[in-house]
Amino acid sequence: MSENTMNNLKIGVDVGGTKIEAVLVDAMGTVLGSARIPARHGNDAVIEDIVAVAHQAAGERFDEVRAIGVGTPGTVDSASGHVGNIVNLDVVSLDMGPLVSQRSGVPAHVENDVNAAAVGAATVLGGADGMAGTIAFLNFGTGLAAGIVENGVLMHGYSGAAGEIGHIPVEPHRLKCPCGQYGCLETVCSGASVGRLWPNADPPMPDLIRRxxxxxxxxxxxxxxVVRAIGDTIQILAQSVDPRLIVLGGGMAKTGEPLVEVITAELRRRESQCRFLETLDLPARLRLAPVDQPVGAIGAAMAA
Structure with a gap:
């Protein structure tokens, strides 16, 4: 490996509703430095905080950084770097990529946070080039969405909607979704929806499984x-892009193995009635997102 490749340092920034986290990584995706600060609201504060935490993560090596990647909630145009509707940070419209680049002096690239986490998971599981084949990162967070990586490259689709699986309206209880449809999968099996369906504990999913x-x-x-909706989500994802692995991430995935167990039981139940599903062996493809590494920030860097 050439010295130039070894010195190909990037910063990845993961923008969250309560914190902003950054990592300095080398060409292999190895974390060399990290920093975390509380998130503040408003356009100017978000840009200032991204640049500040990037400087903190890189320290004295900031001048060696070739690119800054940002993973953020909201509606992201990865080509232009524009972000809309980061609800938790009071951001309606923000040219995040150009402004971060302008203020930092480093080229910046912006991705949807789920897409960034997908790249991060593929990197952690498979190295700098990602894991061979198709990897899907299924995010059970405030919403429900998938990031899809094929041989290390993100799949955006024509309009950037690839992986927006949470808004497929097939859930039979026909609950109203904020998107305007009824019966979106997100209305039942996102982290936020489980909290509404089971408001008896925080976090709700471990308590729900125990009870x-x-x-x-x-x-x-x-x-x-909830689990039937998760099963539908996984089955739709598997039969549309046929990923090698389906990585379970987001807040609800912190439930850990008990969550994998109930999902596996649902998938095995379906297999028992369908030889086709049995041949897919979907439970064998499930993985929990690595909890010991900041996959969102790593992925934002590697996607930059």
Missing amino acids: AKKREAEAVDVLDM
């Missing part, structure tokens, strides 16, 4: 509703 295992009737009914 369902005790055969508490209400918990059994709610968990069945």
Whole structure:
């Protein structure tokens, strides 16, 4: 590996609703430095904080940085760097990429946060070039969406909507979605929707699983509703892009192995009725997102 490649340093910034995290990585995606600060609201504060945390992560090596990648919630145009509607940070419209580049003096690239996490997961699992084949990162956060990486390259689709699986309106309870449709998968199996369906605990999913295992009737009914929607989500994702791995991420995935167990049970139930699904062996493709590495920030850097 050439010295030039070894010195190909990038910064990745993961913008969240409460914190902004940055990492300095080398060409292999190895984290060399990191920093985290609380998130502030408003356009100017968000740009200032991204640049500030990038400087903190890089320290004295900032002058060696070739690019800054940013992963952010909201509606992202990755070609122009424009971001709209970061609700939790009071951002309606922001030319994030150009402004970060202008204020930092470093070229900047912006991706949707789920897409960035998908690249990060593929990097952590497979190295700098990502894992061979198609990797899907299924994010159970405030919403429900997938990031899809094929041989290390993000799939955006024609309009950037690739992976917006949460807004497929097939959930039979037909709950109203903020997007305007009824029955979106996101209305039942996103992290936020599970919190609404099971407001008895925080976090809700571990408590819901525990109580369902005790055969508490209400918990059994709610968990069945949630897990069937997760099963539909995974099946739609698997039968449309046929990923090698489906990485479960987002706040709800912090439930850990108990979540994998209930999802696996649902997928095995479906397999028992369908030879086609049995041949796909979807449970074998499930992985939990690495919890010991900042995959969102790493992916933002590697996508830059």
